[in-house]
Amino acid sequence: MAEENPDSQGTANAPDPQGTADPQGTANTVPTANTAGPANTAGTDRPRRRRIGRRTSALIGVLTMLVGFAVVVQVRQTQTDELSSMRQDDLVRLLDEVTQRNEDLTAERSQLRLDRSNLQSGSDQGRYLRNYATLQGILAGTVPVEGQGVTVRVDDPDHGVAAQDMVHMLEELRNSGAEAISVSGVRIVASSYFLDAGGELLADGQIISPPYLWSAIGNPDTIAGALEIPGGALAGFRNAGAAVQMTTSELIRIDAVRTVSPPEYATPVTEE
Structure with a gap:
């Protein structure tokens, strides 16, 4: 009688603890x-x-x-x-204006460097001081000036031109390199202003009436090109109902001068 193997029987017949015995014996x-x-x-x-x-x-x-x-x-x-x-002509004019302004600034920088060198070396101080005084007189409007530039006549019978239009004109002139400016006998300087007051137009506190006469000394081609740009100062006058006439000239004289008042608050800084 064959003897049974206890191990094989125990493995095959052992109860599955999960209740799912593997029929292939691989539990x-x-x-x-x-x-x-x-x-x-x-x-x-x-x-x-x-x-x-x-x-x-x-x-x-x-x-x-x-x-x-x-x-x-x-x-x-x-x-x-x-x-x-913008039109091609306007773009060319704008490019010429920017180029000219850049050349002017470059020349001014070179001149200022030369002046500084002369002052530091002590050479020709007298001539430099005289030139500097003349320059300051022109900028401050204390001396008459002449030179090439443009004149602009603004006829405004309906008084549609406002102070803002005049400020726009002044900004365009300064941006185009005008060195001296006057309007209707008033010399324009750094502190100048325009004001609407009771139906009147004031320039530095003085009443000015149409036609408004602008005179600007500087490069006439550059100034004229800047003023005629679409949306520029002259266009603003025309939109206000005014008639504008601009003329370039090789000789413009500005006789209006200003009296410089001493500053009330500002004083020079003394270098230590």
Whole structure:
């Protein structure tokens, strides 16, 4: 009589603790597989998270670059649109004005450097001081001046021109390099102002009446080009109902002068 193997019978006939015996006799291998599974998953999650984090950072960087590029393109497009509506003649005139202004500033800088060198070396101080006094007299409006420039006559029978229109005209003249300016016998200086008062137009406290006569000494081509730009000072006068006539001349004389009052609050700084 064959002898039964106790181990094989015990393994095959052992009751399944979960009530689901494996018909293939592999009940003991299932817990081993389940036990190893979570350990392997935990070991592979960390590299995967690192890769996801790096991809997220790279995506944020790319999006930031795209947003910055879009902003730059929009700014350049806006600046281009402002000039695209202007006529070619106006663009050429504007370019000439900017070029001339740049050349004037460059020459002024060179002259100031030369003057500083002369003062530091002590050479020709007398001539420099005389020239400096003359320059300050012109800027302060205390001496008559003459030179090439433009005159502008503004006929305003309906009194539609306001102080703001006159300020616009003054700004355009200064921006175009005018060195001396007067309007209807009033010398314009750094402290000048225009004011609407009770239906009257005041320039530095003096009543001025149409026709308003502007005189400006400077490069006539540059000044005329700046005033005739669409939307500029002359266009503002015309929109107010005034008739404008501008004339360039090789010799304009401004006899109106100002009396300089001593400053009330400002005093020079003494260098230690």
